[in-house]
Amino acid sequence: MPEKKSNPKRAAASSNKKNASLKVKSNTSKAKKKSISATFYRIVFLSGILFAILIVVLMLSWDKDQQTALIPDQNTSRQTTARTPAEVEQKLSEILKNFDIDKNSLKRIGTVLYRKRERLTHQVYSTDSEGKFVDLFDQLETLLKTSGVVVYGRMLRQDVNTRKFTVFIGTDASRTHRIDIEGPVINPNAVLASPHPENTVMEPVDQSSKKTPQIALVFDDFGTDLNIAQKFLDQIDVPITLAVIPGLSFSEDTIILTRDHDQTVFLHLPMEPESASAMGSQKSDFLTTQMSDTQLKESLKAILDDIPRVDGVNNHMGSKLTADPHRMRCILTILKDYNLPFLDSRTTHKTVAADIAAEIGLAHASRDVFIDQGNNGGDVDGNLDLLVTKAIDNGTAIGIGHAQIETLDALCRKLPEIKAQGIQIVSVLELMKH
Numbered sequence: 001m002p003e004k005k006s007n008p009k010r011a012a013a014s015s016n017k018k019n020a021s022l023k024v025k026s027n028t029s030k031a032k033k034k035s036i037s038a039t040f041y042r043i044v045f046l047s048g049i050l051f052a053i054l055i056v057v058l059m060l061s062w063d064k065d066q067q068t069a070l071i072p073d074q075n076t077s078r079q080t081t082a083r084t085p086a087e088v089e090q091k092l093s094e095i096l097k098n099f100d101i102d103k104n105s106l107k108r109i110g111t112v113l114y115r116k117r118e119r120l121t122h123q124v125y126s127t128d129s130e131g132k133f134v135d136l137f138d139q140l141e142t143l144l145k146t147s148g149v150v151v152y153g154r155m156l157r158q159d160v161n162t163r164k165f166t167v168f169i170g171t172d173a174s175r176t177h178r179i180d181i182e183g184p185v186i187n188p189n190a191v192l193a194s195p196h197p198e199n200t201v202m203e204p205v206d207q208s209s210k211k212t213p214q215i216a217l218v219f220d221d222f223g224t225d226l227n228i229a230q231k232f233l234d235q236i237d238v239p240i241t242l243a244v245i246p247g248l249s250f251s252e253d254t255i256i257l258t259r260d261h262d263q264t265v266f267l268h269l270p271m272e273p274e275s276a277s278a279m280g281s282q283k284s285d286f287l288t289t290q291m292s293d294t295q296l297k298e299s300l301k302a303i304l305d306d307i308p309r310v311d312g313v314n315n316h317m318g319s320k321l322t323a324d325p326h327r328m329r330c331i332l333t334i335l336k337d338y339n340l341p342f343l344d345s346r347t348t349h350k351t352v353a354a355d356i357a358a359e360i361g362l363a364h365a366s367r368d369v370f371i372d373q374g375n376n377g378g379d380v381d382g383n384l385d386l387l388v389t390k391a392i393d394n395g396t397a398i399g400i401g402h403a404q405i406e407t408l409d410a411l412c413r414k415l416p417e418i419k420a421q422g423i424q425i426v427s428v429l430e431l432m433k434h
Contacts, residue, residue: 081148085121085176088169091147092179095140099132101125107182120168124180133183137165140181144169155262166262213391215418216428217241217411218343218367220268220316221374221403223248226257228403233261235412238425242403243268243314246303247285255308264427266343267303267310271318273347278317286317287331289324296330304338311429314343314400315353323350329360336362341432343367345400363432368394371401371411380410388423396431 082088096102107124127133141151144167152168152175163183170176218241222229229242229250241264244254258265272288273279279286287296313335315322322328322344332353335342341363344353357364369387372378383399390397401407418425 082150082171084171088149088171088176089121091149092144092169092177095143095147096125098143099127099136101127101132101136101181120175121177122180123177124182126182128184130184133163133181136181136183140167153260168260211395212422212424213388214396214424214426214431215387215391216365216396216398216426216431217371218243218266218314218398218400218428219403219407220314220345220400221245222254222268223251225403226250226253228405228408229254229257231405232403232408233258233263235408236415238415239263239427241266241311241428243316244307244310245270245316246307252308255310259308264311264429266428267307267313267340268316269300269303269313269318270316271321273317274319287321287327289321289327291327293327293330296327297334300331300334304334304340310340312341312343312432315345315347317347318345319348319350322353323348325352325356328353329356332357332362333360336360341365341429343398343428343432358433365398365428365432367400368397369399371399372404372407374402374404380407381414384411384414384418388418388421391423392421398428398431 082091093102096105105125105127107126109121109123127136141154144151149169150172152170154165154167164180166181167179168175168177169179217236217238219232220243222242223245232240232242242254242258243266244251244258245268255265270279270282270286272286276283287299291299321331332342342353342357344351344357344364344366346367351366354364354366368390369383370378371383371387372380380401387397387399401411415425
């Protein structure tokens with residue numbers, strides 16, 4: 001058979017087709033390699049993210065474990081929190097035993113009314129050990145909280161003979177106890193630093209004889225504005241008395257606030273003045289000379305029973321009623337039944353309050369100087385000078401001012417000068433005659 005001749009064109013076409021096929025295969029192979037490489041990097045990247053998340057989770061878990069080790073479990077904490085006054089007292093006793101404070105150190109125990117329906121157990125302990133007192137001051141609050149007793153606040157008070165700090169404690173629901181710890185003053189000039197300076201009352205140190213002149217400061221007409229009461233209590237660093245008119249918007253709150261600052265609080269009892277128009281629209285709130293003995297008794301008892309416990313009473317106005325012997329005897333007899341001393345504001349020279357109080361054996365005192373003229377201001381600086389003069393001449397003097405910011409500012413300016421004269425400022429209760 002004749003030999004078959006090759007076709008150059010066909011051979012070239014076949015070669016091109018093979019080359020194209022090889023090229024396609026090569027490209028496909030490269031694409032596969034790229035795809036595999038991309039997938040690999042994605043896996044590495046995602047693995048890195050997952051690893052980082054795992055590390056973070058482990059760190060958070062470790063931190064939580066550490067916190068759990070340092071902080072008591074909440075359920076355990078709830079189980080140990082005092083739920084009743086009896087549990088509060090038990091935990092307190094256990095803590096005090098560690099400081100050798102027991103029933104032998106208990107000076108007195110009683111109850112005190114701070115808020116409507118809030119009757120606190122009041123316990124006063126005493127120690128002759130300066131070191132023990134300091135340790136208690138430093139550690140008691142922390143120990144109480146650790147044991148599950150809620151601490152609502154504390155304050156420090158000092159005079160020449162005694163240091164006393166007070167803690168208010170209770171359950172989660174309410175306060176149940178007021179605890180006073182009294183201790184000696186080894187160095188009268190050394191004062192413990194209170195963690196609540198706004199609640200610290202420092203009495204002037206009396207380094208002289210018992211004849212040191214004493215003054216008492218009383219401020220009337222509180223109950224309409226809680227802010228002004230807060231300012232008086234925060235800015236005046238000596239014993240004062242706030243007299244609160246009953247039945248006003250902030251009467252009860254002011255009484256509570258004053259007690260919480262360990263200051264004296266009086267009921268500023270509305271009494272009939274000579275000018276009936278001065279009573280204004282509140283005439284029904286006043287005790288008047290038109291009332292019978294029964295009406296006087298019922299009205300006064302209703303007022304006393306409706307407010308938190310106060311330390312005493314003084315008259316709001318009253319120039320007519322305080323001059324009525326029969327009705328004043330009726331009023332003061334009721335105050336004696338309530339064991340409340342009476343401060344006569346002396347709004348009239350005809351007053352018989354002090355004489356009748358002395359007759360029936362009621363603790364009493366009378367105003368010496370009006371520090372201001374109420375809403376009309378007045379020469380506060382001059383009146384304070386007069387108060388000091390009377391104290392120097394007579395041994396004691398009682399000044400009455402009012403809930404006025406001008407009076408507060410003037411008193412804060414004058415207090416350093418008054419102290420520098422050797423005048424001792426005391427609670428009005430200390431100047432009550434029995």
